[in-house]
Amino acid sequence: MQTFHDIAQYRRWRDSVGSPVVFVPTMGALHEGHASLVAQARQQAGHRGSVVASIFVNPLQFGAGEDFSRYPRTLPADEELLTAHGADVLFAPAAATMYPAGKSDMLVMPGKIGEWWEGADRPGHFQGVCTVVAKLLNIILPTHMILGQKDFQQYVILAQMMEQLNFPVELIVAPTRREPDGLAMSSRNRYLSAEERQRAPAIYRTLCWAVNEARRGDRDAAQLGQEIRQRVDAAGLVTRYAAICNRHTLIAVEGAIGLQDVILIAAKLGTTRLIDNMRVDETVPVALTPREMS
Numbered sequence: 001m002q003t004f005h006d007i008a009q010y011r012r013w014r015d016s017v018g019s020p021v022v023f024v025p026t027m028g029a030l031h032e033g034h035a036s037l038v039a040q041a042r043q044q045a046g047h048r049g050s051v052v053a054s055i056f057v058n059p060l061q062f063g064a065g066e067d068f069s070r071y072p073r074t075l076p077a078d079e080e081l082l083t084a085h086g087a088d089v090l091f092a093p094a095a096a097t098m099y100p101a102g103k104s105d106m107l108v109m110p111g112k113i114g115e116w117w118e119g120a121d122r123p124g125h126f127q128g129v130c131t132v133v134a135k136l137l138n139i140i141l142p143t144h145m146i147l148g149q150k151d152f153q154q155y156v157i158l159a160q161m162m163e164q165l166n167f168p169v170e171l172i173v174a175p176t177r178r179e180p181d182g183l184a185m186s187s188r189n190r191y192l193s194a195e196e197r198q199r200a201p202a203i204y205r206t207l208c209w210a211v212n213e214a215r216r217g218d219r220d221a222a223q224l225g226q227e228i229r230q231r232v233d234a235a236g237l238v239t240r241y242a243a244i245c246n247r248h249t250l251i252a253v254e255g256a257i258g259l260q261d262v263i264l265i266a267a268k269l270g271t272t273r274l275i276d277n278m279r280v281d282e283t284v285p286v287a288l289t290p291r292e293m294s
């Protein structure tokens with residue numbers, strides 16, 4: 001695998017290869033969730049195509065007081081993981097390469113959807129995400145981009161950006177990879193103390209329970225949302241939101257919940273913010289014991 005830190009160098013490589021070029025953007029501190037996206041990209045690209053990953057901890061998407069400066073940076077290990085899963089190229093620019101003037105005056109603004117759920121807690125976050133992904137798409141020039149379902153709102157907003165700004169790139173969404181106890185893999189899991197780590201799977205267990213309840217159809221969205229909060233809080237986390245919303249618009253469901261809906265949870269565990277989600281039509285693993293489901 002070749003690593004490029006520089007746009008001109010990357011472009012020279014890009015000019016030398018044909019289609020498809022499958023792109024996996026990340027912030028690094030890579031784990032098996034990222035690895036599954038890269039493996040899927042390898043499959044999509046085939047032997048003739050190329051897989052490009054990027055690592056960039058984008059200052060524009062972090063708010064004041066968030067974890068930008070302490071976000072884990074593990075480049076050598078990341079390069080190993082990317083190589084092992086079949087990436088051809090890593091693009092890992094410095095902040096000054098992406099934002100030569102120190103910041104970006106030119107911003108890509110999502111609509112109202114950027115102010116809900118994650119956006120309500122993290123003002124400006126999705127504007128930072130859209131701006132950096134637009135820049136990366138223009139630099140990388142991929143034919144396909146793979147995003148994880150783990151960041152559901154990010155995926156929906158970027159899909160809207162790509163459609164409405166006419167990026168000629170096919171978007172693919174990959175399923176969430178989980179630890180054996182169900183906790184969604186995340187670079188931020190390494191912030192958790194041993195005690196917090198034990199509590200963290202409550203989010204996943206609550207999602208499994210809630211999806212089953214939603215499919216049974218005897219609770220409306222407001223009721224179920226409240227019960228989700230209670231369950232997550234009872235496990236010692238602090239729920240930031242428990243959203244039951246349409247999976248295309250992310251507008252909150254009023255009344256009956258349907259198979260087209262998704263449940264999004266954000267919760268804090270100490271200073272760590274965790275997010276996870278499950279579509280109402282998703283298969284809940286049979287391995288969960290009745291005790292875990294209650």
Ligand code: AMP
Binds near residue numbers: 025149150177178
């Ligand atoms: P990040 O490095 O956290 O910005 O994530 C980069 C990409 O990996 C995003 O598209 C995420 O949705 C995806 N991703 C993060 N965690 C997981 C996971 N546990 N399973 C699958 N994809 C993930």
